[in-house]
Amino acid sequence: MSLGTGRDIVYLVAAVCFILAMKGLSSPKRARAGNLLGAAGMIVAIAITFTTPGIHNLWAIGLGIVVGIAIGAPVARRVKMTAMPQLVAAFNGVGGAAAALVSIMHFSFSPVSLSTLATYQVFEVIFGVVVGSISFTGSIIAFSKLQEIMPGRPITYPAQQPVNAVVALGIVGCIVAVLVDPTKVVMLVVLLLALLFGVAFTLPVGGADAPVLIALLNSFTGLAVAATGFTLHSNVLIVAGTLVGASGMLLTRLMSQAMGRSIPNILFSAFGSVVTSSGATEKEGRSVKSGTPEDIGVLLAYSNRVAIVPGYGLAVAQAQHVARELAETLQKRGVDVFYAIHPVAGRMPGHMNVLLAEANVPYEELKEMDHANSEMSTVDVALVVGANDVVNPAAKNSPGSPIYGMPIIEVSLAKAVIFLKRSMRPGFAGIDNDLLYDDKTTMLFGDAKDSLAKLVSAVASA
Amino acid sequence: MSSGILQFVTVFVLAAFVGYEVISKVPSILHTPLMSGTNAIHGIILLGAILTCGASHGPLQITLGIIVVILATLNVVGGFVVTDRMLEMFKTKPAARDAGKSGRPAQ
Numbered sequence: 427m428s429l430g431t432g433r434d435i436v437y438l439v440a441a442v443c444f445i446l447a448m449k450g451l452s453s454p455k456r457a458r459a460g461n462l463l464g465a466a467g468m469i470v471a472i473a474i475t476f477t478t479p480g481i482h483n484l485w486a487i488g489l490g491i492v493v494g495i496a497i498g499a500p501v502a503r504r505v506k507m508t509a510m511p512q513l514v515a516a517f518n519g520v521g522g523a524a525a526a527l528v529s530i531m532h533f534s535f536s537p538v539s540l541s542t543l544a545t546y547q548v549f550e551v552i553f554g555v556v557v558g559s560i561s562f563t564g565s566i567i568a569f570s571k572l573q574e575i576m577p578g579r580p581i582t583y584p585a586q587q588p589v590n591a592v593v594a595l596g597i598v599g600c601i602v603a604v605l606v607d608p609t610k611v612v613m614l615v616v617l618l619l620a621l622l623f624g625v626a627f628t629l630p631v632g633g634a635d636a637p638v639l640i641a642l643l644n645s646f647t648g649l650a651v652a653a654t655g656f657t658l659h660s661n662v663l664i665v666a667g668t669l670v671g672a673s674g675m676l677l678t679r680l681m682s683q684a685m686g687r688s689i690p691n692i693l694f695s696a697f698g699s700v701v702t703s704s705g706a707t708e709k710e711g712r713s714v715k716s717g718t719p720e721d722i723g724v725l726l727a728y729s730n731r732v733a734i735v736p737g738y739g740l741a742v743a744q745a746q747h748v749a750r751e752l753a754e755t756l757q758k759r760g761v762d763v764f765y766a767i768h769p770v771a772g773r774m775p776g777h778m779n780v781l782l783a784e785a786n787v788p789y790e791e792l793k794e795m796d797h798a799n800s801e802m803s804t805v806d807v808a809l810v811v812g813a814n815d816v817v818n819p820a821a822k823n824s825p826g827s828p829i830y831g832m833p834i835i836e837v838s839l840a841k842a843v844i845f846l847k848r849s850m851r852p853g854f855a856g857i858d859n860d861l862l863y864d865d866k867t868t869m870l871f872g873d874a875k876d877s878l879a880k881l882v883s884a885v886a887s888a
Numbered sequence: 889m890s891s892g893i894l895q896f897v898t899v900f901v902l903a904a905f906v907g908y909e910v911i912s913k914v915p916s917i918l919h920t921p922l923m924s925g926t927n928a929i930h931g932i933i934l935l936g937a938i939l940t941c942g943a944s945h946g947p948l949q950i951t952l953g954i955i956v957v958i959l960a961t962l963n964v965v966g967g968f969v970v971t972d973r974m975l976e977m978f979k980t981k982p983a984a985r986d987a988g989k990s991g992r993p994a995q
Contacts, residue, residue, distance in 0.1 A: 452915075465928070468934075472934055480943070486941055486957070489954055490954045490956070491957060494957065494965060495965050498961065498962040498966040498969070502966045510920065510924070514924050517927055517962060517963050518930075520960075521933055521967075523959050524959040528933065531944075532940065644923055644926060648926070655896070656896050656900075658939055659896070660939075663935060664900050667932070670930040671904070672905070674926060677923060681919065777920050780920055
């Protein structure tokens, strides 16, 4: 067996590892093993690549890998769990940039004359460049929004979508031009247009929708990698890139479904840029009931069943540990406590589960939305911690509302509702919540962590 | 079109179906780790980066080659480490579980 055949077999093994890794990631029990298997496949594939004939500049490759590890490992290890979404965006962005650069370098430095390349070969290159570049700059914008370097609200300007459409058409036009006559000038223009488009189409996406955007960009990077696989004649690049591209598309759809929205609606509607004004006048006359921690502590301590509904406010306040403490204090008194988790609680689907798992909340106490809703009518107190849009009945009751159709945790079915909120400010979506003015709702204003700590001592002394 | 390209197209189409099918039954709690995990997998571009850097000549190309390898390595390392950190939290924690159980009244 020749070395080349051996190498191809190793690549095949790596590709199988990636598929099994994704399979593993689909079940809570095998997820970690799956991820490690993926990493093993990656190491094997990278290691065997060094046996490729005609590889020079080993020092340069080694230097790049060492620098990459030296930067990447500490960052990935130290970043806070609440900052995960933007970190994924950042690592996705560098992947997109790498894919685009590989394609560009192949095109620009190839010893073969461009005119001798077949049309489909030029297409593979240009596809990798365009999609990788869009993913790169798009990820930078998504990162900046989540990291709050940029305002999270959608950034809009007049004729935004028509301008974007013109840029997109320009890209398509340039691709056609390159296919007809591959010149480096047009190639440069298409590169710049793609980089611009990545920024332009992500600007109007609101910070709350950024996770869906990241899922889409993740998928783009996968496709860009697959395109470089065609260029470099590498099956393992094609398989891995396509796996990510296809699963990323599905994941994007699943995530937007969880928000009750369509993908075009998320990308193009500048969702949340306008605070609905119709409800604003009406709310002046309505009163809000707010309670003291002691009152609420007594209410909690003497109920049979409590549902905790965590939202992003809990994550921001780093209150997941105190929330668990409150749950345990209640459980010691014989109260049945569970957590009702909305699919998009936090900033990414599953983000809240990660945060609560970090605080050692037992897995069995987390209930997914449908399950939680079916039990909500048996709940005495629903404790909403730093969540708003995911419990907003407007999603069910008012067809005019921008979040109409989004599935919600139906806390209004519980006998009493308590909101821990910093202020009356609406959530990410910028929509007023009628439930806050409901008779069975009590507000406890303040930082989620402080409020929960006060409740813990109130329950303990009740 | 040569048969070479057709072979790659075959691989592409089949991989697309596998990618779609393999995650179609993911519970929503695993969406974040899955996104992060697939993010790590497209770090396979490091393979392309190594080949590109390995074929470079002259200071400009080699400098770009090193940059590509750095970017791709960041993708691989960051992706897998972050995913592992997320999933570490899902593992069974006997201490915490016992504490939760003992806190409940006897049934």
